[in-house]
Amino acid sequence: MSKNARLDRDIDAIELGFVEREATPKFAMKLGIQMHLAGLSLSNTVAILESLGVERVRSTVHNWVHKADLQPDDDIAPNQVAVDETVIRLNDDLYWLYMAVDPDTNDVLHTKLQPTRNHYTAKDFTLELIEKHDLDESLFLVDGLPSLHDACRYHSLRFQVTKHGNRNSVERVFREVKRRTNAFSNSFSNAHLRTADDWLKSFSFAWNMLI
Incomplete structure (x- = not known):
């Protein structure tokens, strides 16, 4: 193209x-x-x-x-899903960003920004993810974080613990998100959690279009 x-x-x-x-x-x-x-x-x-x-x-x-309320497409059926979380700073506060990426395409499947990290937020993110996409046959790639393991077990999802390989796709997106939130502070100054969460979904939409 x-x-x-x-x-x-x-x-x-x-x-x-x-x-x-x-x-x-x-x-x-x-x-x-x-x-x-x-x-x-x-x-x-x-x-x-x-x-x-x-x-x-x-x-x-x-x-x-x-x-514009832009979001990644729904109803994707990837073979694998790389799932992870990272911390980002908005103003003087730290938030946890959960993200799922299709490692075959590097497309972002879903994001969610949370004020804290625990087993409940991991389960909540995973529930939203499986409600949006067809993941019955997907293999989830997770690192050593126990809360994501428990979330996969809770929702009866197949998962594999891995720290490299196809999981690098989600790390690549995390790096770009952190670069953007650090470089363009005028997008996030005095931003509320909901506003930042909406921006991250819009970013994911654009990322999927441009990669």
């Missing part, structure tokens, strides 16, 4: 059902959303839109991203 064809596909995948009386041309809104989720800061995204004759402030682009 050519780069231009991929760009068109990415733009078309962004739906603007939230638009009512928005004066901005829809293509410019979609382009702004795509550029920010693909890696540009809000400031740089606004600068590019201005060069196209569309003058908007950073908070406007930020609101477009969240109102």
